Amino acid sequence: xAERPEDLNLPNAVIxxxxxxxxxxxxxxxxxxxxxxxxxxxxxxxxxTSCANNFAMKGKRKTLNAGDVLSAMEEMEFQRxxxxxxxxxxxxxxxxxxxxxxxKDKDKKADSEEQDKxxxxxxxxxxxxxxxxxxxxxEEVDN
Amino acid sequence: MAARLSENRLVSLPLSRIRVxxxxxxxxxxINQDALFLTAKAxxxxxxxxxSYSYKHGRGKEKNALTYTDLSHTAEECExxxxxxxxxxxxxxxxxxxxxxxxxxxxxxxxxxxxxDEEEEDxxxxxxxxxxx
Numbered sequence: 040x041a042e043r044p045e046d047l048n049l050p051n052a053v054i055x056x057x058x059x060x061x062x063x064x065x066x067x068x069x070x071x072x073x074x075x076x077x078x079x080x081x082x083x084x085x086x087x088t089s090c091a092n093n094f095a096m097k098g099k100r101k102t103l104n105a106g107d108v109l110s111a112m113e114e115m116e117f118q119r120x121x122x123x124x125x126x127x128x129x130x131x132x133x134x135x136x137x138x139x140x141x142x143k144d145k146d147k148k149a150d151s152e153e154q155d156k157x158x159x160x161x162x163x164x165x166x167x168x169x170x171x172x173x174x175x176x177x178e179e180v181d182n
Numbered sequence: 183m184a185a186r187l188s189e190n191r192l193v194s195l196p197l198s199r200i201r202v203x204x205x206x207x208x209x210x211x212x213i214n215q216d217a218l219f220l221t222a223k224a225x226x227x228x229x230x231x232x233x234s235y236s237y238k239h240g241r242g243k244e245k246n247a248l249t250y251t252d253l254s255h256t257a258e259e260c261e262x263x264x265x266x267x268x269x270x271x272x273x274x275x276x277x278x279x280x281x282x283x284x285x286x287x288x289x290x291x292x293x294x295x296x297x298x299d300e301e302e303e304d305x306x307x308x309x310x311x312x313x314x315x
Contacts, residue, residue, distance in 0.1 A: 044230055045200050053194050054229060058248070061230035067247040075253050076229060079266050081203055083228045086265055087221055088204045098207075105216035112224060116262050120227045124220055131219050169254075170241055 049080055087111050195222045232256065232263065 054077045060069055087104070090111035095103050105128060112120050200222045204213055227278075232253070235245055238261070251273065257266040274282075277301025 046199070047206060048201060049195055049225075051296055053196070057194065057226055057229045058233045060310070061233045062248060065246065066243070067248055068233075068236065069247065069249055070255055071250040072242075072248050074264050075250055078233060078309055079253070080225050080229050081233055082266060082269055083208060084200060084203045084221060084225055088207050088222060090211060091217065091221075092207065092210050102210040103210065103213045103217040105214070105220055108217045108220040108224065115265075117224070117228070117231075123227060124223055127192060128211070128216060128220060132216065134192065155258075 047081055049077055051077065054080065087115065090114050193219065193222050193226065196227055197222055202227065232266075235260065235263075 051073065054072055055068070058073065058076060059066075062068070087108065088111075091103050093109040094107040094110045094114075095101070098107075100107075109124065111125065112118070123180065197218050201213065201218055205222060223314060233248060236252040236256040237248045240249065240255055242249035242252045250270075254270040254272050256270065257263050257270040295311070
């Protein structure tokens with residue numbers, strides 16, 4: 040599969056937002072600096088992937104898993120990322136589980152009710168339910 | 183507390199795009215969903231770290247800015263970011279670069295024995311000159 044050069048870049052708007060959040064308010068970021076950080080981020084992904092892949096191969100696995108990525112971060116001397124990454128992963132896993140269960144419920148409902156109109160409403164309900172779950176999750180994490 | 187960005191999403195970078203970059207590595211066969219999420223999240227943390235570190239240690243902040251020079255400085259000075267040195271090279275003035283090329287050419291004509299030493303000297307000089315810019 041041939042990738043065009045742009046596909047290996049990350050969206051400028053998102054990168055800019057992330058940079059702004061890391062700097063004090065009102066700091067200017069030159070276009071050149073923004074572009075450089077974006078390239079650095081892509082290189083970071085490649086480096087992390089390669090490193091994680093080494094761990095997967097050591098474990099004789101063909102699929103990269105969460106542990107491989109975490110090991111890669113340590114190897115690359117980004118230990119400072121470990122705690123936020125692990126916490127984020129917990130929340131992410133719970134969100135994914137919630138979505139899965141919501142989908143199962145949705146299928147059950149659809150079968151028993153047989154109303155196409157209700158599907159749109161269910162999507163909104165799912166989103167609301169997930170948001171509630173997220174809030175509950177955050178409370179647990181703080182404890 | 184899992185750090186959320188201001189939009190309150192767990193991760194802002196699109197997982198699909200992160201996946202494309204990861205898959206461009208020939209040795210990688212498949213990527214589990216958690217690994218994909220972690221890589222995206224780690225990349226966000228990395229962007230923040232690179233930006234804040236460079237701003238803190240750079241001279242751009244004298245003008246309330248983050249500059250390219252701040253970044254290339256970080257890549258050169260900080261071991262953790264050294265893997266970026268090739269893609270964030272120090273800038274040199276075009277005139278200096280041309281002079282460097284001319285000198286190398288002249289040295290090449292004089293004799294081979296001296297070449298390597300001369301070139302190294304030039305490189306040091308160039309890097310030293312460009313730091314101020």
